[in-house]
Amino acid sequence: GNSVTQMEGPVTLSEEAFLTINCTYTATGYPSLFWYVQYPGEGLQLLLKATKADDKGSNKGFEATYRKETTSFHLEKGSVQVSDSAVYFCALTPQGGKLIFGQGTELSVKP
Amino acid sequence: EAGVTQFPSHSVIEKGQTVTLRCDPISGHDNLYWYRRVMGKEIKFLLHFVKESKQDESGMPNNRFLAERTGGTYSTLKVQPAELEDSGVYFCASSGRQGSHTEAFFGQGTRLTVV
Numbered sequence: 652g653n654s655v656t657q658m659e660g661p662v663t664l665s666e667e668a669f670l671t672i673n674c675t676y677t678a679t680g681y682p683s684l685f686w687y688v689q690y691p692g693e694g695l696q697l698l699l700k701a702t703k704a705d706d707k708g709s710n711k712g713f714e715a716t717y718r719k720e721t722t723s724f725h726l727e728k729g730s731v732q733v734s735d736s737a738v739y740f741c742a743l744t745p746q747g748g749k750l751i752f753g754q755g756t757e758l759s760v761k762p
Numbered sequence: 763e764a765g766v767t768q769f770p771s772h773s774v775i776e777k778g779q780t781v782t783l784r785c786d787p788i789s790g791h792d793n794l795y796w797y798r799r800v801m802g803k804e805i806k807f808l809l810h811f812v813k814e815s816k817q818d819e820s821g822m823p824n825n826r827f828l829a830e831r832t833g834g835t836y837s838t839l840k841v842q843p844a845e846l847e848d849s850g851v852y853f854c855a856s857s858g859r860q861g862s863h864t865e866a867f868f869g870q871g872t873r874l875t876v877v
Contacts, residue, residue: 655804687868689871692870693870694765694766694853694867694868694869694870694871695805695853695868695871696868740804740805742805749795749807749810749818749821750797750805750807751804751807752797752799752804752805752806753804754802754803754804755799755802755804755805
């Protein structure tokens with residue numbers, strides 16, 4: 652079946668630190684991969700996506716590369732800010748169907 | 763343009779009571795989805811409406827949950843009777859393209875606590 656596993660949180664970093672949130676997946680076929688973010692008091696927002704192997708999604712300084720050989724889609728940012736504090740969800744959709752999410756990783760960035 | 767709006771933002775009820783969650787999608791969006799995140803775990807799909815019809819309700823956990831979308835506008839999700847394991851955050855999303863979960867806009871969620 653299809654599933655997503657992401658690293659457990661909470662993750663606490665100092666401002667300007669490097670961020671990696673690991674995400675691996677199990678899927679049949681060739682899914683599309685996504686990172687969603689939920690800032691405090693707000694709804695889920697699509698952060699970035701990649702639709703095929705070796706694609707790199709990027710937005711707001713965040714990046715993730717679709718690695719089919721390792722079935723991974725790790726989220727990275729070179730220098731985090733306090734405003735990046737949020738819960739991050741990795742997700743996939745098999746051929747455009749319903750979204751399958753990971754359990755979420757809470758990120759807290761301290762000044 | 764208003765986004766997806768959910769009411770209430772928080773609800774605390776006792777086990778055995780009934781709760782109704784409401785979702786107002788973005789105006790003109792035919793597709794409406796319900797998801798939920800239980801106890802800090804993964805967000806799981808519940809169901810998908812296209813206008814007033816249930817396109818996919820494979821994620822509904824049991825018959826204590828009833829979703830409606832009369833007139834194809836706003837939707838309600840009723841839990842009756844509520845159980846402790848129903849606690850979590852219920853998200854609604856809407857999109858303007860057929861079956862496009864991934865282009866959906868999400869609401870802020872309703873946090874339900876059953877005590």
